[in-house]
Amino acid sequence: MHTFKKEERLCNKKLIDKLYHNGSSFLCYPFKASWLIVDGAQVVPAQILFSVSKKRYKRAVDRNLIKRRMREVYRLNKQQQLYEVLNAADKKIVFSVGYIGKEIAAYEFIEKKMQKLLTQLSTELVK
Template sequence: MYTFTKEERLCNKRLIDGLFHNGSSFLCYPFRASWQLTDAVQKFPVQILFSVAKKRYKHAVDRNLIKRRMREAYRLQKQTAIYEALTAADKKIILSVGYIGKEILPYDVLEKKMLKVLTQLAAEVVK
């Protein structure tokens, strides 16, 4: 249940390009979420990509720390926050969550913000 497998990660260059050119996005500090409905055949309701700007965080260890915290927060909350709503509406999306914060936030703060992003996204997609 609380897994984050390879099939859930967004790796396809064509899909990523389409997401950033034609997708919708919103801000929920410290995250920027871009999403797009997709009809591609995928095992899970959401395929997701996490990113942290190299321009803002020069050291790879900092970028990796933030991405690790984002992935963990997503992994624990995806089922209740977004999967159930998307499965009920029979929709599939691709999603990108970028970190735009100016400082490295502790995990508990990131977890609350990730929940907020996912519930806001579920509401937008379903309507």
């Protein structure tokens, strides 16, 4: 199940506002994650939003490169590190991952840190 479909993307403006106003967050450099447990009729266990600061990365090419790398790492690791925990706990979440690094990181670095972020998120949800 290494896919990343439309249902898994967080697009609902009301949910995004709720996430940023009522959600919890933590830092896992170079990422900042915000998450919120939702109780709606959601099809997938988790919906995610990726963001990269326009202030820090002026060129859209750079922002798109970072988001593309983040999406790919998430797509490959979500099943074993996040979905299994959510299904076992019978929870549904929405979360966002913002890139706060100072320079464009290599894919391997982003992969290692995203795995750490997903593990940390899983432990936060089990509490």
